Amino acid sequence: MDESNRSGIEDLDTLVNMLKMAFAFENWDKIIELSEDLLSLVSLNGNGTLKSNRTRSLVYYYGYGHMMKGQALTKLRQYDRARACIAEYAELDRYGNLDEHDLEEVEYYRFMATAHLFEINMLSGHTxxxxxxxxxxxxxxxxxxxxxxxxxxxxxxxxxxxxxxxxxxxxxxxxxxxxxxxxxxxxxxxxxxxxxxxxxxxxxxxxxxxxxxxxxxxxxxxxxxxxxxxxxxxxxxxxxxxxxxxxxxxxxxxxxxxxxxx
Structure with missing residues (x-):
């Protein structure tokens, strides 16, 4: 396991569920940590270093990790860092070899990027x-x-x-x-x-x-x-x-x- 994955969890869906729980408790720092763990795990799966159990495509987990990290950074008012996260999941079709389900995830995250960019602009004073x-x-x-x-x-x-x-x-x-x-x-x-x-x-x-x-x-x-x-x-x-x-x-x-x- 890559040492950048602090949780040591190798199951992508488990990390997603932990992120949802952390969001419910408004634990923004924990969300950032878990999101980075999720993204590390996606990278390991993507380059063939590890094969995790999962129910969705890797595109979904990549988008979810950056989106949740961006939402936590928004709550912490770190808007520039949140914008960088949005840039990561706004155009996921830059990755090749995407099937029909992957493209559905691409469209979902493109939509959410638009919504979250409006959110950040408003909160940061670009009213x-x-x-x-x-x-x-x-x-x-x-x-x-x-x-x-x-x-x-x-x-x-x-x-x-x-x-x-x-x-x-x-x-x-x-x-x-x-x-x-x-x-x-x-x-x-x-x-x-x-x-x-x-x-x-x-x-x-x-x-x-x-x-x-x-x-x-x-x-x-x-x-x-x-x-x-x-x-x-x-x-x-x-x-x-x-x-x-x-x-x-x-x-x-x-x-x-x-x-x-x-």
Whole structure:
């Protein structure tokens, strides 16, 4: 095993599953480490040094490794390094001898590269792409939730008013809250927290408090301690501006937690 593979794992699918778990726990440094291990393993398989068990083509794992590393670097705000990762998976057809399944992977990663480049541009302050980004989301409805999350985060960071965009996608936003899929709910709650931050910056504490309480309640039910802590901290910041009903709702949830823990 190449010493650059720090995990010592020789199974490509195992590393992919570990990456998904690290992403769920927002462990960005671990994602970078595992992504580099995955890419090292792909290289060993590609040059014939090693033959790992796998269920997908090597193109998939190569693209996945760079994409996950780029996403982690984006979360760490290392945007230039993230752009370099995007360049690696944006044009995977540069590798020869690709079959039909390989070409499907190429198209998937080309699409994701476009989406992630919009994300990095917005977060790094290149907000002139906002109009094109909105058009992209209109054409690709399944990208609306992560796209809007990026937009409200960038709006909070760079002082943008995106109320008209939120109104434009209001029907889809309402639908997001009706899902029963755990992964989709997690993404929706992440959006609500970013939206709350944006609303606080716009002096819309009442709306922000409502979104925070929604996620706080869900975090308690789903035993998501990370989201629970985030929500409690955010609510405390705006407690004085919350309505009496919102304060009582918050106190009720906290009393329930205390009774459960003690």
């Amino acid at each position: 002139e792409v906002l109009g094109d980004y909105v058009s992209f989301l209109q054409e690709n409805p399944f990208e609306v939730l992560p796209g809007l999350t990026t937009i409200v985060e960038a709006a909070h960071e760079h002082g943008l008013n995106v109320d008209s965009i939120l109104e434009q996608f209001s029907a889809q936003i309402r639908e997001f809250g009706n899902t029963e899929e755990a992964a989709d709910l997690t993404a929706y709650h992440f959006f609500l927290l970013e939206l709350a931050n944006y609303q606080i910056s716009r002096d819309e504490q009442g709306a922000a408090a409502e979104n925070i309480l929604t996620v706080l309640e869900a975090a308690e039910n789903m035993e998501n301690q990370s989201n629970f802590r985030k929500c409690a901290a955010l609510f405390e910041l705006i407690r004085d501006s919350a309505s009496p009903a919102q304060k009582e709702r918050y106190r009720g949830m906290m009393r329930a937690v205390v009774e459960k823990e003690l």
